[in-house]
Amino acid sequence: MTNIKALMPVIAIDRMETLLDGAAAIYGSDAVAGVVNIIPRKNFEGFEMRAGSKNIEGSGQVEFQMIAGVGGDRVRGMAAMGFTHQDPLRNHERPFRLINNTSGNGSPGTYTLHERPLADDGVSDLVVNNSERVINYTQLWDQATDTSNLDADGRIASGPFAGQAPVTSLRVADPHCIPGIVEDFPGGRVMEWNADGSSPPTTGRLGAVVPGGGQFSPAFGGAPWGVGSCLYSFQPSNSITPEEDIVVAYTNWGLDLAPGQDIELEYSMRWTEQAAEYTPSVPMTNGRPIVPASNPLNPFNQDIPWTGRPLGNAYRYSPVDARQEDDFQSHRFAVTYNLDFGQYLAGEMLSTWSMFVSGQYSWDRITERDRDTHLLRLQYALQGYGGSNCDVRFDGPGPGTAPGTGNCYYWSPFAADIYLDTFDSNSGHASAFRVDSDGNVVKAPGAETYDVIEWFIADSESFNERELFVWEAAAAGDIFALPAGNAGLAVGVQHRRDEFERFDTAFQESLNQGFLPPQRGGEGRRDVDAVFAELSMPVHDTLDVQLAARREEYSGGLESTDPKAGIKWSPTDWLSLRGSYSTSFKAPSLRFAVGTDSEGWVEEIRDPIDPVEFYSNTGTFRTILLGKNPDLEPEESDNYNFGFSFLPELPWGDGNHSLQVDLDYFTFDFENRIQIKPSSQVVTEDPCGPSVVRDTVNLIPNPLLENDPTGNCGSGPVGNVLIVKQSYQNSGGVVISGVDFKAKYSFDIGETNVTIRSQTSMMLDYDIRSTPTSAVMDGVGYTNDGNAGSPVPKTRSNLFGHVNMGNHSVNGAIRYISEMKDDVFGDRSPNVRVVDAHTEVDLQYQYTFGDAQQYNIALGAINIFDKEPPFHRFEGYVLRVHNPFMRQLYARLTISL
Known part of the structure; x- marks a missing residue:
């Protein structure tokens, strides 16, 4: 999906022309399904201004x-600019996004005991009262490690750990892993899961209270409180849309050099700044800091590996900087020389020829800034060497x-120490502290605590530059006569050079990032040469034939020749039939196959070996490392399109009524799709395979080895998943087919013109093959969360109405999207939950006035009835289909001089 507003100011667009039946034979390898040509207002003269604002609950937008x-005998030119500001919107501001989606890397956190815990005196049992219950950790250790009470299978015979194998380490939740420790989020959606990954009918209902604090998850069914993990709800703090400023500009100038010769100069630019708010800190999936026994607020009195994140929902209103910021700049320059041979050559055919030669240069720069936990600095803070003014370096304290x-x-990661008073969130953050000469803890609330946190939450930055050079020349004209007119030919050549360079800061390339994967800067380049031709033949008064072909050769050795054939038959004035066939070729992008850089990201993945994640049906964010694949083959497709247009002469309305109906059938058969296998599928199919890197230090108590279908996990021990190694692969294909229906009926009632339009798309096939040998999966009517496909509702339909009454006009739209089956996490059970069908209504009123009709006011509403998007498990709504903003009220003023 392309944001047109980001390409050029909308005010500079004259019209958009769409070719939907496959355009690779004409426009190149990226135009697989078609192309949209944006035609600017090159010949505009005068001045026009638009200003508007949009009201969105919890957010908003302004634009200018x-x-x-200007125009003259030899010179004409225009320039346009636009500015848009978008306010941010976060999940807790939309009930359908306020869902208790949890992470095993929580705050409060989870700790692993490796020896029998004792109280401060080194003798007594370690007992903690968290205001809800009293937990005896010494007793829990003794019961979990008891080897004197075993059954014939070597499992504990009785007690709270009956049926479990004795352990040598014990995973326990933070003693204050209780919801009330942090302010909750009321008014959300209920999210429930069955053991098989499906959901009961009650899931999705309103009225849920999403806990702000910890949520205890037992290590096994019936486990005593404290033995297990402390989960955390990350969903409320995440962003729906970032705060964004966009500046775009476009200018086009033409100069007549001589009769039939002119030169055209173009420049366009875009500058975007984005800032998104997410969770106060991200999980530490790349390492497990050790809270040392020497930390005075460590209640376990032993060195304990810590699973979690430093900051949770308790810090959502703190001054700690958790913004993800992106800065994008793009510049494009183009010069085109046009020559009309008709000014210089005689002859019926020669005089029709013209040509152009053009050169383009574009430059993009993206600066990305994330915030991540600096694991080394955090470890120092746990040891008492935290803060921006502490004399500590990479090799230790001075x-x-x-x-x-x-x-x-x-610095203390424990929930009891978040606030100055454990159970009073108004007492202020005080997780940093010092010790006096007598060894007493002296809390450091407010600015001192924030200084320590800002010191170990560091900037992770990358800088990306890309340059594109395009040289192109083409000529077109008539070549021979046919009964219905002259045949036209266009031929051309093109050369493209695509270069990129990426630079990452030392922190981003290091293994000290708690969450983000290590990246590696680099560079790459690719050259492409192309030749193309198109022949248009009016064979008969009722029959037109179009033939086209394009050949592209890539510097890496890839090549393809793609033809297209189209035919249009108009047996009558009111009926025309059309059909086309073409092939398409899409080479791997530089990001997939070319260059010396590497990248990665994080995904929430459920580990089937971890009983806590498996039984609670929750996952944890894991690092995904992506490598280049220079052996990628291009994607290929065969494309078919058949349709007709029906324009009858209506027997009513005295000639001021018109009707047009268009119906098209299309099919695209893609092979060698370039995609990444879902990382969750990689882990499920081979949990201990070569693509899955597991922790060798922090081991999973009582791992579910029976969930390993390959046996690669052996008999254990098994640690947590840390990294999933991936690369782009050619795998399988997709067959897409459907029907597009369009109808337009226009008529006059006195001085009033009424137009009614309908557009409906119905998907017939969306058959997905993950690999060349895998079974075909039907994707029509599914959200396709469990595979590499996209959400595909069976039907999308829009009904538009326009009424023009002189200075007044009214526009309305009814938008319908059919239901989809919600197969999140691959759930295709017979009773899979359904994402309901959805209908929205838009309305707009315009008034044009002034002596020269130079003023226009538009007032409107998108989704005027404020309908929520239908509920989708995990995300709350289907991100690529539905609108999260709900009702949007807007006003716009246009002045033309």
């Missing part, structure tokens, strides 16, 4: 655009530097 143009004194602070 203007265009100016000479004479003592932990928790002077400019150095301890």
Whole structure:
């Protein structure tokens, strides 16, 4: 999906022309399904300005655009610019997005005991009262490690750990892993899961309270409180849309050099700044810091590996910077020389020929800034060497530097120490502290705590530059006569050079990032040469034939020749039939196959070996490392289109009524699709295979080895999933077919013109093959979350109405999207939940006034009845289909001079 507003100011667009039946033979390898040509207002003269605002509950938008143009005998030119500001919107501001989606890397966190825990005196049992219950951790350890009470299978025979194998380490939740420790989020959606991954009918109903604090998840059914993990709901704090500023500009100038010769100069630019708010800190999936026994607020009195994240929902209103920021700049320059041979050559055919030669250069730069936990600095803070003024370096503290004194602070990850008063969120954050000369803890609330946090939450930045050079020449004209007119031929050549370079900061390339995968900068380049031709033949008064072909050769050795044949038959004035066939070729992008850089991201993946994640049907964010694949083959497709247009002469309305009906059938058969296998599928199919990197230090108690279908996990021990290694692959294909229906009926009632339009798309096939040998999966009417496909509702239909009454006009739209089956996490059970059908209504009123009709006011509403998108498990709504903004009220003023 392309945001047209990001390409050029909308005010500069004259019209858009769409070719939908496959255009690779004419426009190149990226035009597989078609192409949209944006035609600017090159000949605009005068001045026009538009200003508007949009009201969205919890957000909003303002925009300003203007265009100016001049014309003369030899020179004409226009320039346009636009500015848009979008306010942010977060999940907790929309009930359908406020869902208790949890992460196993929580705040409060989870800890692993490796020895028997004791109280401070080193003798007594370790007992903690969290205001809800009293937990005896010493007793839990003794029961979980008991080897004196085993059954014949070597499992504990009785007690709270009956049926479990004795352990040598014990995973326990933070003693204060209780919801009330942090303010909750009321008014959300209920999310429930069955053991098989499906959901009961009650899921999705309103009225849920999403806990702001910890949520205890037992290690096994019936496990005593404390033995298991502390989960955390990350969904409320995440972003629906970022705060965004966009500036776009476009200018086009033409100069007549001589009769039949002119030169055209173009420049366009875009500058975008985005800032998105997410969770106060991201999970630490790349490492497990150790809370040392020497940390005075460590209640377990032993070194304990910590699974979690430093900051949870308790810090959502703190001044700690958790913004993800992107800065995007794009510039494009083009010069085109046009020559009309008709000014210089005689002859019926020669005089019709013209040509152009053009050169284009574009440059993009993207600066990305994320915030991530600096694992080394966090480890220092846990040891008492935290803070921006503490004398500590990458190789340790400086000479004479003592932990928790002077400019150095301890930091506590435990829920009991988030606030100055454990159960009073208004008492202020105080997780950093020092110790006095007597060893007493001295809390450091407010600015001192934030300084320590800002020190170990660091900037992770990358800088990407891309350059594209295009040289092109083409000529077109008539070549021979046919009964219905002259045959026209267009031929051309093109050369493209695509270059990119990526630079990453040392922190982003390191293994010190807690969440983000290590990236590696690099560079790459590719050259493409193309030749193309198109022949249009009016064979008969009722029959037109179009033939086209394009050949592209890539510097990496890829090549393709793609033909297209189209025919249009108009047996009568009111009926025409059309059909076309073409092939398409799509080469792997530079990001997939070319260059020395590497990238990665994170995904929430459920580990089938981990009993906590398996039984709770929750996952944890894991690192995905993506490598280049220089052996990728191009995607290929065969494309067919058949249709007709019906324009009858209506027997009513005295000639002021008109009707047009268009119906098209299309099919695209894609082979060698370039895609990544879903990472969750990689882990499920081979949990301990070569693509899955597991922790060798922090091991899973009682792993579910029976969930390993390959046996690669052996008899254990098995650690948590840390990394899933991926690369783009040619795998399988997709067959897409459907029907597009369009109808337009226009008539006059006195001085009033009424137009009614309908557009309906119905998908017939969306057959997905993940690999060349895998079974075909039907994707029509599914959200396709469990495979590599996209959400595909069976039917989308829009009904538009327009009424023009002189200075007044009214526009309305009814938009319908059919239901889809919700197969999140691959759930295709017989009773799979359904994402309901959805209908929205838009309405707009315009008034044009002034002596020269130079003023226009537009007032409107998108989704005027404020309908929520239908519920979709996990995400809350189907992101690529439905609208999360709900009702949007807008006003716009246009002035033309």
